[in-house]
Amino acid sequence: GAGVSQTPSNKVTEKGKYVELRCDPISGHTALYWYRQSLGQGPEFLIYFQGTGAADDSGLPNDRFFAVRPEGSVSTLKIQRTERGDSAVYLCASSLGAGGGHEQFFGPGTRLTVL
Amino acid sequence: GEDVEQSLFLSVREGDSSVINCTYTDSSSTYLYWYKQEPGAGLQLLTYIFSNMDMKQDQRLTVLLNKKDKHLSLRIADTQTGDSAIYFCAESIGNYGQNFVFGPGTRLSVLP
Numbered sequence: 001g002a003g004v005s006q007t008p009s010n011k012v013t014e015k016g017k018y019v020e021l022r023c024d025p026i027s028g029h030t031a032l033y034w035y036r037q038s039l040g041q042g043p044e045f046l047i048y049f050q051g052t053g054a055a056d057d058s059g060l061p062n063d064r065f066f067a068v069r070p071e072g073s074v075s076t077l078k079i080q081r082t083e084r085g086d087s088a089v090y091l092c093a094s095s096l097g098a099g100g101g102h103e104q105f106f107g108p109g110t111r112l113t114v115l
Numbered sequence: 116g117e118d119v120e121q122s123l124f125l126s127v128r129e130g131d132s133s134v135i136n137c138t139y140t141d142s143s144s145t146y147l148y149w150y151k152q153e154p155g156a157g158l159q160l161l162t163y164i165f166s167n168m169d170m171k172q173d174q175r176l177t178v179l180l181n182k183k184d185k186h187l188s189l190r191i192a193d194t195q196t197g198d199s200a201i202y203f204c205a206e207s208i209g210n211y212g213q214n215f216v217f218g219p220g221t222r223l224s225v226l227p
Contacts, residue, residue: 003157004157031213033215035215035217040219040220041219041220042119042203042205042217042218042219042220043158043203043215043217044217045214045215045216045217048213048214050213055211055213056209056213056214058214059214091157091158093158098211098213099145099207099211099212099213101145101146101165101212103160103163104160104215105160106157106158106159107157108156108157109157
């Protein structure tokens with residue numbers, strides 16, 4: 001079956017612009033996660049959705065970052081007034097249920113470059 | 116805050132065993148994980164261990180957990196060139212184990 005997909009695969013934008021990154025989780029997965037991975041580092045947790053609600057957004061670095069999942073399936077990560085330091089690979093993952101006992105399936109990521 | 120540490124590089128000969136080590140700080144971790152990331156590919160879960168276990172074996176993979184020292188290791192037996200990748204240790208924390216903290220990754224190079 002289809003895995004987690006993310007679009008676009010690459011996004012180049014200018015400092016100060018607004019971007020949206022999309023994640024399509026595996027069908028039926030209620031839990032959805034966003035991570036950010038900078039070069040040479042491990043993924044950094046941003047936000048976790050259980051269904052439509054953001055159950056844990058403690059990893060969002062500041063109020064320029066926002067994510068939604070209005071129908072409990074597709075999610076969009078939104079970054080306002082992008083900065084060069086936002087350049088990274090943004091990873092999405094989904095799992096059947098909440099919490100650590102459920103395997104997270106990762107998408108291929110969106111590479112964001114802010115010039 | 117929570118922190119997961121790993122050595123950044125490991126080089127082994129094909130056929131030898133590889134041991135990748137990890138230390139973590141949050142004693143409330145419920146699960147600990149090993150993920151593999153190959154160039155151009157997404158993160159793939161290799162194995163995980165529940166925090167009340169000491170060891171888990173899965174084919175060529177052996178995970179050892181020392182909860183007292185907050186030390187986790189992954190042993191790969193008979194390492195092959197296809198095992199060359201970056202290996203991430205991770206712990207799940209939070210009320211539901213929903214917040215995953217990853218280490219920086221260990222780049223494993225397997226020499227022929």
